[in-house]
Amino acid sequence: MFHTGTQTLIDHWAALPEAGRIPARADFEPMRMGRLVPQLFTADRTAEGAAFRLAGGWIETLHGRSMRGVSWLDLWAPESRPLVAAAVIQTFREARPVVMVAEAARLRGALEIVIAPMRRPDGTPDRLIGLYQSVVAQERRSEAVGPLTARLSIGVGVPSRAPLTLAALDGRRIA
Template sequence: MFHPSTERLIDYWRDRKGETALPRRSDINPGDFLELLPQVFVLGREGGRLPFRLAGGFVSELHARDLRGHDALSLWALAHRLELKSALDVARKRRTPVVVIADIRAPGVPSVGMEVLFAPLQGASGETDRFLGLYQPVAMMARLMGCPASELAVREIKPLGDDNRDLPRLRLATLDGRRIA
């Protein structure tokens, strides 16, 4: 069970999907979830990057910058990027949403828990090349005392497919010869 706002956007995605494998970007009408728009984002897919195509006010304010074109993976702790990218690649291929239970980290203040939804979408080309997303805090944002997020950290990744037993589990990863996970 997730936060009601996360559940609402998951249900919306499933409703738009209907009997098809995946909803198209054109099936998504932001007017259907106006109260969530500040927390909503849309990512594109360009090679190994996931650039923001759209970021709601809350998302941009949390990171204290305009995120359009910015790679979403760069907002996450370096040690968690490969794990997150792998989970999103699986979600894209399986055409199923994933919810990341995360911590918002900012210097000098306690972290704040958050759910981050990534729901894959089909682009105009017919490829699964986008994600509809949601930042849903699950703790008091006041704990950040107005500080922008320095990074997001993965606590747990929860795929929403029918059978998650065979999802890959990251054990050890290296980047340029250094152990990162």
């Protein structure tokens, strides 16, 4: 069971047109998320993972800096980066939200971080919408929490795309 904030973003994403085929970013209205807006972010998919486009004030306070253009993987401890990069790939490949559980040295409790895939206006699926949700109430921070450590990553819901399979034609692999 996820925190209600995490579940709210998952439900909102799932209700968007074409959620099973990756919805358009234009169909997602952040202000409908109400009190969760400071915990939202958008990112562009990159070869290494993702880079922030916009981040709510709570996220910027948590990391102690403006997030625009920051590589998402840079916020994670080196040993967590493969799991986080795999979660970004999974959300696009399976066209469904992925929830990660993260911890940080200067953070009470854990964070649930949900990411969900979105399409640009030209139809390219390379945007993320995400939410940081603390599982316990956090005091107002005066210093950044430091690198995040990923503990778990899980896809939410039924994958919407068929799993990849090996195909052969006349004994030659083609896909």
